[in-house]
Amino acid sequence: MSLDVAIAPPHPGRWRRLLGSDYFILLISALYFLALAPFIPGFATPENLRNLLANSLPLLVVAAGQTVVLIAGGIDLSVTAIMAATSVQGALVMQRMPNHGLLATVTGVAAMLGIGAVVGGGNGMAITRLRMPPFIVTLTAMMFFSGFAVWVTQSQKINGLPEDFNNLGGKLPFTLAASLLAVGLLGWLLRRSLFGAWLYAVGHNPRTARVSGVPVDGVLVGAYVLSGLGAALASVLLTGQGETGDPVLGRYLLLDVIGASVIGGASFFGGRGNVLSTAAGVLFIKLIDNSLGLLGSSHFTIMMVKGCLILAAALADSLRHRLVAAN
Amino acid sequence: MKKTIPCSLLLGLAVLALAGCGQSTPAGPTASAGDKQLTIGVAFETLQTEFWIAGLDAIKTELAQRKIRVLEAIADGDANRQYEQVKNLITRKVDGIILVPKDAKTCLPMIKAAQAAGIPIVLFNRPSDSLGTNTPVAVVADNLALSRATVASLVARAKTTGTRHAGMLILGDLGDMNAIGRRDGFEAAVKGNESVVDVVARVPSEWNQEKAQAGVVNGLVAHPEIDFIFTSSDFLLPSIVSALKSAGKYKKAGEPGHVILGGFDGDATAYQMLTDGYLDATGVQDVYFEAQQAVQSLLDQRAGKTATGNIQDPGFVIDQENLKEKAPRMWGANVKKHR
Known part of the structure; x- marks a missing residue:
């Protein structure tokens, strides 16, 4: 009996349960907002909240895809390159259509999503079939497709896109509908589908999952396809917002993407994370951006603050992982 | 939970404190225009x-002299971030926006957003593509004329050597109207002077020092006879110097x-190189x-004047001959003096 007591894990305290909660960051975001609202002119106005929402949606879509990969125990560094490549390819497709009506928009969006899925699938295949580390595969994909986007356009931006397409990123109701649809579907996949259960199982322990009959390789490929699709949809929204196919679209977004997922509770060790928590992470990052931006802070200050927060989140993740392992 | 609230307040305060480090301050206690102190987003x-x-320092000084408050936002090369920042400035209901866009195209939604909010906007040093009658005012260097004059000065120097020179042009990002103007100015100046300068290499830099250096190194290997270089911006000079060394x-x-070496902008490196005799x-x-x-x-637009x-x-153009006379007006010389 005395031995049992000695080796039993300590009863987790309230702070520890809170730290482990998927919604911890949502609470922090709410408190952050309430704490700063009186001090920042325009921060709590409907107009700014609308801006905040509009700015968050493209990041949410791509970070949700990244979360899927992190749950599976991988990482996708190629998302920003996928965004750039799909932005210019989609823009070129739409520009070459004989008319700029709805058909051009549908074709362009389909091409962008298709490319995103194919690149994501290629990443997944390289990781599973060639047994290459996800970091190396997606890093080289990032280099290749970043270069490809610049090469195809010779650094030129492509504008004159269809109005319907621009509305997808430029008008909040359209952006919101597209984002909620995608993220809702992803949330359903993770929580309700067999694929979701397999994904968590692979992330927790791929060997055990394989022994248990989970098609590990297929699940991993699926995760990267979803990440590619998320990046492509984010590209649709940002390209529409800027009304321009941009060969360097999203070049500086990777820190925010991974940061939002990790701050939201996704683990670099796999097996942990969900779309709602990632949404909280996105909200927090964008709150930081927005509040400091309204204060007129320099971009470098914002980067320093965000870097510290992401480091804190990664530390918390590591701590949590050790606590779980100890239990 | 009890610990969470103070922690987040602490976090908020820390962030506010950090934010204060980069925040611009009002120009002075009596700053006003009419009843209200103006705030300009930069x-x-x-x-x-x-x-x-x-450029940013010059704008801030100009605004301070007029007792106008500044809100600054730097996008670090990200057009989407700049769009968010412009929307933030609109939310803050600034009285005007001075914008340096990444390029001529991605700034169009920003201009539309500012105009829709009734906020005057001026582009600094980089013009936008046309928005018809809504195209905003842009204050720009006459890139074509100035680079043509600069290259003409270099060509005149080349003529004095009595030999034919092999030329290299270092291009900027051709998505930037300024880079296009400078390229066209170069081409206009060498046209008709082929017997003096034969352009054998055109190096794309995309405004990136590493790309410029690699391009110049490769160009010098492929054409070791190169002895005439014009860079579309002085900030690429260190890369060129490294390759030449x-x-x-x-x-x-x-x-x-x-x-024979020439550039464009007039920065502190160019001033030092002119002084040392390396830049022509x-x-x-x-x-x-x-x-x-x-x-x-911006103030004219606010006053209702059509812009x-x-x-x-x-x-x-500043060169070896007029260096002493023109240096006081060269911003790079002033930067150098204040270091």
Whole structure:
């Protein structure tokens, strides 16, 4: 009996349960907002909240895809390159259509999503079939497709896109509908589908999952396809917002993407994370951006603050992982 | 939970404190225009080069002299981030926006958003694509004329050597109207002077020092006879100097093997190189003129005056002959003195 007591894990305290909660960051975001609202002119106005929402949606879509990969125990560094490549390819497709009506928009969006899925699938295949580390595969994909986007356009931006397409990123109701649809579907996949259960199982322990009959390789490929699709949809929204196919679209977004997922509770060790928590992470990052931006802070200050927060989140993740392992 | 609230308040305060480090302050206690102190948002795409830092400083000085408050936003090369920043400035209901866009196209939604909110907007040093009658005023250097004059000065120097020179042009990002103007100015100046300068290499830099250096190194290997170089921006000079040193071609004017070298912008490096005798000429953008015109244009728009077209900064060419006379007006010389 005395031995049992000695080796039993300590009863987790309230702070520890809170730290482990998927919604911890949502609470922090709410408190952050309430704490700063009186001090920042325009921060709590409907107009700014609308801006905040509009700015968050493209990041949410791509970070949700990244979360899927992190749950599976991988990482996708190629998302920003996928965004750039799909932005210019989609823009070129739409520009070459004989008319700029709805058909051009549908074709362009389909091409962008298709490319995103194919690149994501290629990443997944390289990781599973060639047994290459996800970091190396997606890093080289990032280099290749970043270069490809610049090469195809010779650094030129492509504008004159269809109005319907621009509305997808430029008008909040359209952006919101597209984002909620995608993220809702992803949330359903993770929580309700067999694929979701397999994904968590692979992330927790791929060997055990394989022994248990989970098609590990297929699940991993699926995760990267979803990440590619998320990046492509984010590209649709940002390209529409800027009304321009941009060969360097999203070049500086990777820190925010991974940061939002990790701050939201996704683990670099796999097996942990969900779309709602990632949404909280996105909200927090964008709150930081927005509040400091309204204060007129320099971009470098914002980067320093965000870097510290992401480091804190990664530390918390590591701590949590050790606590779980100890239990 | 009890610990969470103080923690987040602490976090908020820490962030506020950090934010204060980069926050601009009002120009003075009596700053006002009519009953209300004006606030101008200054959104720069980048502070990557000395030119932009000098430009931002010149605008802030100009606004301070007029007792106008500044809100600054730097997008670090990200057009989507700049869009968010412009929307933030609109939310803050600033009285005007001075914008340095990343390029001529991605700024169009920002301009539309500012105009829809009734906020005057002026583009600093980089014009936008046309928005018809809604195209905003841009204060820009006459890139074509100034680079043509600069290259003409280099060609005149080349003529004095009595030999035919092999030329290299270092291009900027051709998505940037300024880079296109400078390229066209170069081409216009060498056209008709093929017997003096034969352009054998055109190196794309995309405004990236590493790409410029690699391009110049490759160009010098492929064409070791190159002895005439014009860069579309002075901020690429360190890359060119490095490549020339590697090739053993970094010589002062008058020394055997000197490569005739010219640039554009007028930064502190160019000033030092002119002083040391390595640089032959550079086209200087008058950032003080541009800052003054940008602020004045915003105030004119607020006063209801119609503002159309670009405001041209004529700039000037500075070379070995007029260095002493022109240096006081060269922003790079002033930066150098204050270091």
